[in-house]
Amino acid sequence: MSDMEETEGHPSPAVPHRVIGTPPPSPRLLGSTAVADGGDGDGAGEVAEAEGAEHIVGLPPDDPRVIAHAKRVERIVAACFTFAFIAGCGFIAAYVGLGVHSVDKTLRSNLALGTSLSLALVALGLGALLWVRHLMPNVEMVEERHELRSDTKDRQAFEEYFKEGAANSQFVKRPLVRRTLMLGTLPLLAIPVVLLRDLGPEPGTSLRHTVWSPGRRLLVYGTNQPITPAEFSAPGQSLTIVPEGFTDNPDALAKATVTLIKFRPGELNVPTTTDGDTLIGTMNWTVDNIVAYSRICTHVGCPVGLYEQTTHHLLCPCHQSTFDASTGATVIFGPAPRPLPQLPMTVDAQGYLVAKSDFTQPVGPSFWERG
Amino acid sequence: MSDNFDIPKALSGTGGWLDDRFHGARGFRVLMRKVFPDHWSFLLGEIALWSFVILLLTGTFLSLFFVPSMTEVTYHGSYVKLDGIRMSEAYQSTLNISFDVRGGLLMRQIHHWAADLFMAALIIHMLRVFFTGAYRKPREVNWLIGIGLFTLGLLEGLFGYSLPDDQLSGAGLRIFEGVLQGVPIVGTYLAFFLFGGPYPGDIVIPRLYILHVLLIPGLILALITAHLFIMVHQKHTQMPAKGNTEKNVTGQPFYPYFLAKGGAWFFFIFAALALLATFAQINPIWLYGPYSPVQISSASQPDFYMGILEGSLRVMPAWEWNFLGHTLSLSVLIPALLPFGLILTGAAFWPFFEQWATGDKSWHNINDRPRNAPIRTGIGMATVVFYGVLWAEGANDVLADFLQVPLYTITWIARVLVFVGPVLAFVITRRICLGLQRKDAETLLHGYETGIIRQLPNGEFIEVHKPVNEEGRAVLEAKKVPALMPPPGSEDANGVPAPTSRGVLGKARAAANRAFAETVVIEADGHGNGHGGDGHGPEIVVGEEEEAVGAPGSPAQLPSGDEDA
Numbered sequence: 001m002s003d004m005e006e007t008e009g010h011p012s013p014a015v016p017h018r019v020i021g022t023p024p025p026s027p028r029l030l031g032s033t034a035v036a037d038g039g040d041g042d043g044a045g046e047v048a049e050a051e052g053a054e055h056i057v058g059l060p061p062d063d064p065r066v067i068a069h070a071k072r073v074e075r076i077v078a079a080c081f082t083f084a085f086i087a088g089c090g091f092i093a094a095y096v097g098l099g100v101h102s103v104d105k106t107l108r109s110n111l112a113l114g115t116s117l118s119l120a121l122v123a124l125g126l127g128a129l130l131w132v133r134h135l136m137p138n139v140e141m142v143e144e145r146h147e148l149r150s151d152t153k154d155r156q157a158f159e160e161y162f163k164e165g166a167a168n169s170q171f172v173k174r175p176l177v178r179r180t181l182m183l184g185t186l187p188l189l190a191i192p193v194v195l196l197r198d199l200g201p202e203p204g205t206s207l208r209h210t211v212w213s214p215g216r217r218l219l220v221y222g223t224n225q226p227i228t229p230a231e232f233s234a235p236g237q238s239l240t241i242v243p244e245g246f247t248d249n250p251d252a253l254a255k256a257t258v259t260l261i262k263f264r265p266g267e268l269n270v271p272t273t274t275d276g277d278t279l280i281g282t283m284n285w286t287v288d289n290i291v292a293y294s295r296i297c298t299h300v301g302c303p304v305g306l307y308e309q310t311t312h313h314l315l316c317p318c319h320q321s322t323f324d325a326s327t328g329a330t331v332i333f334g335p336a337p338r339p340l341p342q343l344p345m346t347v348d349a350q351g352y353l354v355a356k357s358d359f360t361q362p363v364g365p366s367f368w369e370r371g
Numbered sequence: 372m373s374d375n376f377d378i379p380k381a382l383s384g385t386g387g388w389l390d391d392r393f394h395g396a397r398g399f400r401v402l403m404r405k406v407f408p409d410h411w412s413f414l415l416g417e418i419a420l421w422s423f424v425i426l427l428l429t430g431t432f433l434s435l436f437f438v439p440s441m442t443e444v445t446y447h448g449s450y451v452k453l454d455g456i457r458m459s460e461a462y463q464s465t466l467n468i469s470f471d472v473r474g475g476l477l478m479r480q481i482h483h484w485a486a487d488l489f490m491a492a493l494i495i496h497m498l499r500v501f502f503t504g505a506y507r508k509p510r511e512v513n514w515l516i517g518i519g520l521f522t523l524g525l526l527e528g529l530f531g532y533s534l535p536d537d538q539l540s541g542a543g544l545r546i547f548e549g550v551l552q553g554v555p556i557v558g559t560y561l562a563f564f565l566f567g568g569p570y571p572g573d574i575v576i577p578r579l580y581i582l583h584v585l586l587i588p589g590l591i592l593a594l595i596t597a598h599l600f601i602m603v604h605q606k607h608t609q610m611p612a613k614g615n616t617e618k619n620v621t622g623q624p625f626y627p628y629f630l631a632k633g634g635a636w637f638f639f640i641f642a643a644l645a646l647l648a649t650f651a652q653i654n655p656i657w658l659y660g661p662y663s664p665v666q667i668s669s670a671s672q673p674d675f676y677m678g679i680l681e682g683s684l685r686v687m688p689a690w691e692w693n694f695l696g697h698t699l700s701l702s703v704l705i706p707a708l709l710p711f712g713l714i715l716t717g718a719a720f721w722p723f724f725e726q727w728a729t730g731d732k733s734w735h736n737i738n739d740r741p742r743n744a745p746i747r748t749g750i751g752m753a754t755v756v757f758y759g760v761l762w763a764e765g766a767n768d769v770l771a772d773f774l775q776v777p778l779y780t781i782t783w784i785a786r787v788l789v790f791v792g793p794v795l796a797f798v799i800t801r802r803i804c805l806g807l808q809r810k811d812a813e814t815l816l817h818g819y820e821t822g823i824i825r826q827l828p829n830g831e832f833i834e835v836h837k838p839v840n841e842e843g844r845a846v847l848e849a850k851k852v853p854a855l856m857p858p859p860g861s862e863d864a865n866g867v868p869a870p871t872s873r874g875v876l877g878k879a880r881a882a883a884n885r886a887f888a889e890t891v892v893i894e895a896d897g898h899g900n901g902h903g904g905d906g907h908g909p910e911i912v913v914g915e916e917e918e919a920v921g922a923p924g925s926p927a928q929l930p931s932g933d934e935d936a
Contacts (some may be wrong), residue, residue, distance in 0.1 A: 020463075035689070051584045055591065062622055064453060067813050076669060078623075092388040093433055094471050095474060098473075099450070100396075100471055100472070100473050100712040101449040101469065101470065101471055101474075101890060102449055102451075103450065105451075106449075106469065106476055108469050109473060109474075109476075110476045110477050110480075110648075110649065111649060113473075113474050113477050113649075114477050114645055114648055114649025115649055117477070117642075117645045118642050118645040118646045118649060121638045121639070121641045121642035121645060122638070122639070123644060124638045125634075125635045125636070125638030125639040126635075128631050128632075128634050128635035128638065129632070129635040131631060132627070132628055132631035132632055132635070133625075136628060136631070137626070137812075139623060139624065140407050140621065140622065141404070141621070141622065141624050141661055142406075142614070142618045142619050142620070142621045143404075143405075143606070143616050143619060144618060144619055144738060145606055145617075145620060148509050148605065148734070152426060195557075196564065199564040199565070199567060199570075200563040200564040200566065200567045200568050201503075201562045201563060201568050202560070202563065203545060203559040203560060203562075206569055206892070207552075207559060207569075221665055236738045242665065248457070249572065249573065250571050250663070250664055251568070251569045251570070253663070253664050253665050254545075254569070254664035255569070257664065257665045263797065266759050273414070280625075287481075292832070295665070296578040297778075299549065299684075299689075299703070300545070300546045300549025300550055300553070300684065301545050301546070301548060301549040301552075301570075301704065302542060302545060302546065302667055303550075303664070303665060303666060303667040305666070305667040305669070310585075311428070317667050317668070317671055317768070318542065318546060318667070318671060318684075319681075319684045320685060320767065320768065320778060320782065321689075331689055333779050334683060334685075334689065334782075334784075335685070335687045335688065335689050335702040335703075336689055336702075337689045337690070337691035337700065338691070357472075364549070364552075365549040365552050365553060365555060365673060365703065366552070366691060366700035366703070367552040367553070367558055367559045367698065367700070368554070368555050368557075368558050368559060368697055368698060368699040369559060369696075369697065369698075369700075370697075371693060371696035371698060
């Protein structure tokens with residue numbers, strides 16, 4: 001019931017228990033002044049001076065309570081700004097005093113610089129906010145909006161002048177001039193596009209080939225050493241392979257990188273697959289239950305970097321295309337449209353793993369000319 | 372308090388000098404008195420603006436030290452863990468900015484955080500503008516500029532993210548290249564022209580750099596300028612409130628109020644970014660290592676604003692179409708174009724669609740409350756859910772790990788949700804909006820429930836209601852319902868057939884119009900609140916009695932002098 005007593009007979013500010021929409025700005029100690037503005041004056045008339053219509057809602061500015069409050073706020077604002085000065089000086093001191101050139105020192109410097117900068121900025125913001133909210137009188141202005149549409153007379157005048165100009169220019173009357181002008185500017189408009197032609201070479205057939213060629217050795221990524229089937233004998237193992245002679249060539253590596261996987265006898269079963277007349281997958285390209293697949297995902301080209309031994313799944317960490325390495329890297333989930341191409345592989349005279357040929361199909365993402 | 376003072380000579384002299392030459396006194400006075408309405412949601416666009424200012428400041432600093440070059444060097448710098456490693460000059464200079472330039476790490480991290488905040492603020496600002504209908508006539512052009520800014524912001528962020536040439540940004544660039552290759556007919560050419568040959572080449576970073584520091588920020592700056600000029604010229608919208616009309620704008624003047632508040636807001640935003648940069652590490656490229664096309668790290672995530680593209684790529688099944696020796700890579704094309712295409716094109720056309728459907732050609736300076744436009748709010752929420760599902764799917768591996776749910780299950784849930792979610796969101800939001808409208812109508816009619824039960828002289832118990840005060844009434848009564856168009860087949864006084872009469876399009880328009888015009892109306896004498904004996908019992912209103920007497924829906928009045936029940 002006490003709730004009831006409070007609400008009755010006190011229209012504001014206790015009455016609205018629930019506020020709909022934006023609450024009106026809370027009444028301030030300094031009082032509110034409403035100012036009616038005559039408008040922004042882009043009409044013909046003078047800027048109307050209607051500022052006489054002020055009325056103060058709160059306490060008068062010379063009320064001792066108001067003066068005391070303002071004095072207190074003034075001191076707080078000044079303290080904020082002084083603090084900002086100190087923090088700002090602290091930033092400069094930290095810049096001069098704290099060196100970098102190692103991780104620890106950098107982190108220390110970052111902490112000191114960042115903290116002092118943040119404090120200076122917070123203090124400035126807080127000071128400004130208190131200033132505007134507690135020291136400036138609460139002026140509210142009402143501005144009239146003017147119709148954005150020009151009045152009909154102006155529109156007509158514009159239209160007439162435009163017509164007159166068009167007539168004087170003879171643009172309408174002389175189609176020969178008009179049309180040849182348009183003709184003349186056409187190539188100029190095309191030139192910015194034409195100039196872009198030399199941004200790069202034509203793709204040609206380069207997306208169909210990699211640097212793998214018959215007899216090129218498979219090198220282990222990182223050590224750049226060739227490898228024999230005997231050295232790679234633990235089933236479940238996988239290695240990242242780069243082509244001999246191109247270990248530092250990002251353009252070559254972006255297409256030619258290969259994943260090498262060793263299986264237990266009987267687990268690897270690459271079905272013989274053809275694309276038209278081209279052989280694209282076969283057990284004949286494996287050596288000792290070791291198979292080589294392109295490491296470049298057929299979706300958008302991320303390296304298919306994750307291999308799970310137990311399920312023989314190759315997973316691309318970018319978009320989770322999943323390939324079954326035991327059956328020719330066929331797609332079992334995800335957005336990749338095709339299996340990872342298999343690299344034809346054999347051993348050379350020294351017993352090292354080498355390519356039998358280039359991939360027999362384009363590696364990496366699909367492209368329009370791929371077919 | 373001495374409020375009268377003379378303007379210092381230096382200031383008045385300079386002002387006079389300038390006015391002699393530019394005739395600015397009147398124009399600037401008008402500008403100084405420009406009224407800024409007060410509402411928290413009007414600060415969202417400002418966050419984007421100030422973030423952009425901070426991006427320009429920190430970006431200029433970074434460009435003094437960054438070397439946009441893909442030339443390979445061997446690193447021997449302060450970060451000893453990478454000593455002797457071959458890397459691009461771009462990556463090396465980013466390491467140097469981080470570890471050898473005082474304040475460099477701070478500026479780098481502020482820059483990155485500011486970019487994220489810029490995009491986040493843009494998105495939330497656009498949502499605010501959409502849900503309140505602030506894009507309506509006369510502000511359609513500013514809405515379109517906003518969509519342009521968002522698109523440019525995406526590109527600007529993507530390119531900037533790619534510049535340091537670390538492992539993570541390289542993966543992003545690789546995906547970008549793969550998507551480019553998927554474009555029909557010209558895809559391979561686009562990729563080869565951008566990268567100057569086969570991926571990755573040695574020229575893409577200098578090219579992205581000049582786009583990132585000159586072309587795109589220039590365009591963004593131009594569009595922001597246009598956006599602000601149009602806003603000043605057309606004046607702000609305002610929220611429905613007492614005294615606010617379509618023909619006025621109420622608030623505080625630019626000078627000195629908004630100047631001080633805006634300044635404070637700038638300092639606060641800068642401070643928040645500085646705090647984040649100090650205590651929340653972002654993009655620690657030294658941990659990722661230099662880019663190599665051979666390597667990849669798991670759980671690679673782009674910045675959040677690219678998450679929807681990433682999620683779209685992940686959610687897509689492996690569709691591809693081979694015909695006549697060509698390949699149409701649908702599993703790349705659809706995710707790359709469809710989600711953003713739908714959202715941005717849809718957003719661009721929405722104001723015009725709404726005008727077409729409602730037939731409303733008048734200007735709107737008072738914002739709608741979202742509940743009062745159920746179709747718009749429903750479509751907005753459907754879009755939010757569509758975006759949200761794809762965005763979350765962009766982190767499906769992280770989600771799977773976090774929730775301990777199989778990865779493929781997450782993807783399948785997303786595949787279903789991306790279709791079902793928006794529909795559900797639309798239906799539920801529309802119902803909620805209509806429900807809230809009903810509540811508003813009842814509040815207008817009966818006032819608030821006070822929870823106070825009183826016994827009438829005849830023994831009946833009733834609940835005391837309190838009428839809505841003037842402020843509340845102004846808000847509740849601001850609801851505007853689009854007019855129902857004349858039915859198909861009808862003609863107006865001049866014999867012109869109704870716009871809904873023409874063919875299939877006319878039928879569609881009639882249907883859209885009916886949907887937009889749907890509203891909740893409560894008859895003043897129809898529904899009780901269920902507290903009376905028969906559901907139509909006397910409604911008791913207390914409080915401001917004079918006002919309550921005339922208010923609708925107060926058929927009975929509590930006798931005065933009976934205050935204490």
